[in-house]
C-alpha cells in the first residue's frame with residue numbers, strides 16, 4: 001500500500017468535508033508510536049480511518065482499535081482497512097469511545113489518541129485510563145481549541161472551550177502522569193503514564 005493511496009484517502013476526506021488530523025499531528029503521533037514501541041493503540045474518533053491507517057502503514061506490527069460514533073463512517077473505515085490489507089490488526093468500532101467494552105482483547109493499551117468531540121475528551125480519558133499500560137501515552141489533538149479563550153470565541157464555542165479547559169486542567173493536575181502541551185496545529189496535549 002503506497003503513500004499515494006494514503007494521499008487519496010486524505011483527499012477523499014477533505015473533498016467530503018470530513019475533518020482529519022493535520023500532517024504535523026499525524027507525524028507527532030507516528031513518532032510517538034515508534035519511540036514508545038507500543039503494541040496497541042486506541043484511537044477515539046476515527047472518521048473514515050485516515051489517521052489510524054496512516055499510523056498502521058508506518059508501524060507494521062501495531063494493533064489499532066479505532067472508535068467512531070457515526071456508524072456509516074466506521075463502516076467506511078473498516079472497508080478502507082481491508083483495502084489497506086491491515087484488517088487483521090486494525091479494527092473500527094461503531095460506537096462512542098467512552099462506551100467501549102474493556103479490557104480490549106488486543107491487550108493493555110500503549111497509546112490513546114483522542115481526536116473526537118471536544119466535549120468528550122475527559123470522559124474518554126477516564127474510560128480508558130484504568131487500562132493504560134505503564135509508560136503509555138495519551139495524545140489529545142485540538143487541546144488548545146480556540147486558544148482556550150472563551151471570551152474571544154464565538155458564543156457557540158464557549159461551552160466546548162470550557163470543557164477542553166477542564167480536560168487540560170484535570171490532566172495537568174493528575175498524579176502519575178508527565179504532561180506537556182505543544183503548540184502544534186490546534187494544540188497537542190501529551191500525557192505519559194509514569195507510575196503504574
Ligand SMILES: C[S@@+](CC[C@H](N)C(=O)[O-])C[C@H]1O[C@@H](n2cnc3c(N)ncnc32)[C@H](O)[C@@H]1O
Nearest residue numbers: 020021045046047050051068069096097116117
Ligand atoms: C476529527 S474527526 C477524526 C479524524 C480522524 N482521526 C482522522 O484524522 O482521520 C472526529 C470524528 O470523531 C467522531 N466522534 C466524535 N465524538 C466521538 C466519540 N465520543 N467517540 C467516537 N467517535 C467520536 C466524529 O463522528 C468524527 O468522525
